[in-house]
Amino acid sequence: MTRLFAKHQALISGFVSFAVLLLIWQLAVDLGYIKAFFVSSPSRAATEFWRQLQSGEVRDNMTVSLYEFAVGLSLAVAVGGLLGVLAGWSRTIEYILEPFIWFKYSSPTIAFYPIFIAWLGLGEPTIIAIAFIFALTPIYANTLSGIKNVDQDLVRAAKSFGARPHDLFLKVALPGSVPILIAGLRLAVGRALTGVIAAELFGATAGLGYSIAYYGQKLKTNEMMVSLVLVVILGVVFTQLLSLLEAATDSWRPNADR
Amino acid sequence: MSQIEIRDVSIEYKKPKSEETFVAIQGINLAIEKGSFVTIVGASGCGKSTLLLALAGLIRRARGSIRVEGRDVTGPGPDRAMVFQDASLLPWRSVHGNVRFGLELQRWSRDDLNERAARFVRMVGLGGFADYHPHQLSGGMRQRVNIARALAVDPQVLLMDEPFGALDAQTREVMGDELLRIWERDKKTAIFVTHSIDEAIFLGDRVVVMGRNPGHIRDVVEIDLPRPRAAAMLDSAAFIAYRRKLREYIAGDMQSLQMIKDVA
Known part of the structure; x- marks a missing residue:
């Protein structure tokens, strides 16, 4: 025991x-x-969860939020990954991108929300754009650092066997960067989720964040609690999945055996 | 004509953050016969690794020519393979995968890759460890992988840059024996850089002694010991005589450095 x-x-x-x-x-x-009015209660939230599950509200909200999350994150992985590789390959490109990354690091991105609304309207495209912007930096930064910090001993060994530039990229730089790329992905997943929920809180017609804001404004605490708990669960599940992926791809590291 | 001809080779490095250059080696002349085992010794900073890297085609010469089988060395080539210290294995690849690496880079056909890699893994005695990753191996085992990787691509010349430098004395001796056992099979030309005088004598047909400021060849000593070599020879009169001679060379070099330090 x-x-x-x-x-x-x-x-x-x-x-x-x-x-x-x-x-x-x-x-x-x-x-x-x-008073239950302020904080709901586990039993009340559970009852309400059951109701929303049967009415299809949970499914609808989840579908919308997960869709926006998936599109935003995928765009961030594609664009951030590509820019990271390019910047890792050419110092000039890195320097060109530097100020933007710097701005993004040092300013709260959500402040740009009204501009996105002006450009893309209220709703899905804006929410996806916010999730994308939120998730972009860790993907870019980690890809860049993975490519840049490739082990020079390995590069030299590969060159001695006649490795060409694409060999160095595919067989040395990329596999060597997998752990840091996964770490970037894990950060990006959390940020994309934050982006989706935050954007939905302000302006949406469906989704978990919308549901929280909607019931919150009506002071319906029980109803609000359902989506709130779902957001927390999503965050935990995604982070755990990424940790598993991290462990699976990191097995060659000396400290991974434990 | 010798298999490898090094003529009047000089190599310079740019000093960081200045226009000055540092002359690593100067005026190197050396001819190496096919199938011979040549070791290079010298105090650290004498440019012995630099010379080897130039042979591998990994650094540019400032002057002079290096020819292997009559062809000018302009970069790495399949006629030469290099064994590095152990940090050069890909940590995410298994033993088998690491030996395959060189074959993949040299575009061996797909069927050959696995079969050949497996054969060379067995040859260095790691048949039971093919699926292990480098961090699960001892230093000696990692160097076996390194040797297998270089030999698998079937080079004409095997270049070794202090391959046993990070090993303990015991393992080092075993690895020396092992290397000779493998080398005796098909006697590929071997050039082996070390800072151990005993290792240089034990392995080599000839020992190239280098000195520094700038790096140059002080002497080439023929080692007239029978092959196959055995550990017992380390105590023979002939071996001791070689050791004394080489030690004097290198001690002289250390002394000149000491004088420079004293003056400064």
């Missing part, structure tokens, strides 16, 4: 603390210390 606990200590402790929080939350509302 104690061995079992030691092995899964993090998981068990985390689960227990979470369960305790839910319990306190439920009791605090049921015993009348806090």
Whole structure:
């Protein structure tokens, strides 16, 4: 028993603390210390979740948000990856792109939201654009650093066997960069999700963020809680999937055996 | 004509952040016969690795010519293969994958790739470790992979840049034996850079002694020890005599450096 606990200590402790929080939350509302109007309660949220699941509301909101998320992230991977490779290959291109990346790092991107609305209108295209912009930087930055920091010993060895530039890229730089590329992807996934939800909060006609904003404005806490919890679950699931991918592709690193 | 002819070769490096150049080696002349094992020793900074990299076609010469089988060396070529220190294995590829790497780069046909890679993995005694990754191997095993990778592409000349430099003394001796055992099979021309005098004598038909400021050849010593060589020879009178002679050369070089330091 104690061995079992030691092995899964993090998981068990985390689960227990979470369960305790839910319990306190439920009791605090049921015993009348806090009004359900302000914080809902686990049982009320669960009941409402069941209703929204059956009415198709959950499915519709999820479909819209996931679609926007997937398109935004894919665009970011394609564009960020391409720019990263180009910048890693040519210093001139890196310098040309530098100021934009710098702006993006140091300013809150969401401030550009009204401009996107002006260009793309209220709704899907704007939300996708925001998700794209949010996710672009980590993809670009990590691709660039992966390509740039390719191990020169390996490059020299490859050259001694007559490697051509595309060999160096495909067989040395790219596989050597996989761990840092996956790390960039993990960051990008979190940011794309943030972008989608944030943009939906401000102006959308469907989606999880829209649902949160809609019920929030009507002060319907139970209804709002459903989409809020779904957003959290999506974030956790995506991050965990990427961690698994990271572990699977990182097995050749000396410290990956543990 | 010798298989490898090095004539009046000089190599210069640009010093970082200045217009000055640093002369790494100057006026190198050396002829190497096909099938011979030549070792190059010298104190660090004598340009022995630079000379080897020039032979591999990985650095440009400022002057002089290097010919292999009559052809001028202008870059890396399939006639030469290089064994580096162990950091040059691809960490994400298995032992088999690393040996395949050189074959892939030299565009060997697909059928040959796997079969040949497997054969050379077995030849260096790593048949049971084909699926291991470099970080799971000992330093000695990694160098076996490095040697297999170079030999697999069937070069005319094998270039080795302190391949056992990172190994402990024990492993180093075993690897020396192993290298000779493999080399005796088809006697490809071997050029081996080391800073160990014993290793240079034990392996070589000839030992090229280099000195520095700038890097040059001080002498070429013929090693008249029978082959196959055995560890017992390290204690023979002949071996000890060679060791003494070479040590004097290199000690002289160290001394001149000490004098420079004292003056400065």
